[in-house]
Amino acid sequence: MDDLILHEYAPSGNCYKIRLTAALLGQPIRRVHYDILKGETRTPAFLANVNANGRIPVLQIGARFLPESNAACYWLASGSPLVPVDRFDQADMLRWMFFEQYNHEPNVATLRFWRAFVGEGALSEAQRGQIAGKQAAGEAALALMADELESRDWLVGAGPSLADICLFAYTHVADEGGFDLACWPAIGRWIARIKALPGFVPLQD
Amino acid sequence: MDDLILHEYAPSGNCYKIRLTAALLGQPIRRVHYDILKGETRTPAFLANVNANGRIPVLQIGARFLPESNAACYWLASGSPLVPVDRFDQADMLRWMFFEQYNHEPNVATLRFWRAFVGEGALSEAQRGQIAGKQAAGEAALALMADELESRDWLVGAGPSLADICLFAYTHVADEGGFDLACWPAIGRWIARIKALPGFVPLQD
Structure with a gap:
């Protein structure tokens, strides 16, 4: 290797x-x-x-x-249990990963970066004009995940996959971007399941 | 099937x-x-x-x-020559596909949609405030592709892959969004190679 x-x-x-x-x-x-x-x-x-x-x-x-x-x-x-072998499940895992980069990260992660790292006072006017739209789009992304997680433990198949890992990263710190995770209890339960995985490490280590 | x-x-x-x-x-x-x-x-x-x-x-x-x-x-x-078998190349193909959804589509495709479908006069103030940023980010995405295509025929490996197909879709109509493809001749040559692939179909059919 x-x-x-x-x-x-x-x-x-x-x-x-x-x-x-x-x-x-x-x-x-x-x-x-x-x-x-x-x-x-x-x-x-x-x-x-x-x-x-x-x-x-x-x-x-x-x-x-x-x-x-x-x-x-x-x-x-690649080749580990975090990537499903089934053809549909593997594509469905990538579906969630593309959703993460298109619908979730530009909203949930960007608002965290703007609010918790840059500071609202230091934003440009063009950035401030996008806050309301990003807040609504981030809430929609979290709601979509929560709907899915109401009826299943993991986003794809029967166990954790990269879909869960990649969406966990910014979801579990969404409160730093101004999102109230208490609105979506199914997401809270899923976060707890991921934190209990053998080998789990926290964001700040 | x-x-x-x-x-x-x-x-x-x-x-x-x-x-x-x-x-x-x-x-x-x-x-x-x-x-x-x-x-x-x-x-x-x-x-x-x-x-x-x-x-x-x-x-x-x-x-x-x-x-x-x-x-x-x-x-x-899956399983076709459009997805490389090599572990690095397969991940590198996905790298370009995530780049497409994160750096390219929200700029190149969104400006095409706003300018050619919605019409600039019908945009919201928040949308109009994003045009300059999306123009610059779209040009940066196209320049990155062009730099890569100066030295190779296809984005990954020795033949066409999904990286090329997925980035071709909005790149070849980028002029409808206000991007001048003549600035990047390597992209023009790559577009011609894709159009010459057996089985190629145009956007409007």
């Missing part, structure tokens, strides 16, 4: 997904920290050597670099 | 991805049309029976429903 290096900003849920997947699989991973608030992922060296898209996380596998958090989780979990 | 039904709005690039994948694989698919401009994917019946997220496309496989365009493409192409 090649050495694995996670290029990351530790408070990011996108980076945490990868650490959590690796931990659940018992896979050691070395961590290299960048402060995104200081622009450390936009330097010429980072853009040339790690990710031309100027973003973390990036999973380094030997000499190769894999951006996009959910793709990195997929690489780590 | 179960009967396949694509619940779609034909001008949507997200729906076109699925038709193009099916066509390249020689897989027949039945099409059911919804007019998103008339809210036909927000009706109680659609939400209850097709997709609780109120969006198209949805790929119906027998009695099961698979939302998210890139997940539907993945289901269709």
Whole structure:
């Protein structure tokens, strides 16, 4: 197995997904920290050597670099029980992972970043104009998850998959973005199930 | 093989991805049309029976429903040459597909929808406030693709994969959103390669 290096900003849920997947699989991973608030992922060296898209996380596998958090989780979990073997279930897992990046992260994670890291006073006018829309869209994403979790323990199949891990990352800290998780008790029960998985590690460690 | 039904709005690039994948694989698919401009994917019946997220496309496989365009493409192409077998390449293909949904579609596709379908005069103030940011982010996404395509024919591995198909859908009509593809000649050459693939079908058919 090649050495694995996670290029990351530790408070990011996108980076945490990868650490959590690796931990659940018992896979050691070395961590290299960048402060995104200081622009450390936009330097010429980072853009040339790690990710031309100027973003973390990036999973380094030997000499190769894999951006996009959910793709990195997929690489780590390939062939493990976290990726269902059934053709429909595997696509359905990816369905939730694309939903996470399209409907959930840009709302739930962005409001957390704006409110808990940048601070509302430091937002641009264009950003402030998006808060109401992102609040509504984030609530809709959480409600959709909660509806699904009313009738099942895990989002896909009979056990935990990357769909659960990837959506857990920003969902369990959604309160930092101004979302009241008490509105969706099914999500609270699902969070407790994930925290009880063998090998679980918290976001801040 | 179960009967396949694509619940779609034909001008949507997200729906076109699925038709193009099916066509390249020689897989027949039945099409059911919804007019998103008339809210036909927000009706109680659609939400209850097709997709609780109120969006198209949805790929119906027998009695099961698979939302998210890139997940539907993945289901269709599982086991075909459009999905690389190599572990890194498969994850790298998904990397481009997540990039498409996170960095490309919300900018390149949304500006096309706003400018060519809704009309700038009908946009809300919050939407108009996002145009400049989406224009810059869309150009950055196209530049990233172009940089990659300067040195290779396909985004992953030695042949076309879902990474190319999924990014082609909105890239080749980016001019309708106000992007000048002449700025990125490598993208123009890649578009020509995709249009020359056996089985290729155009967006409007």
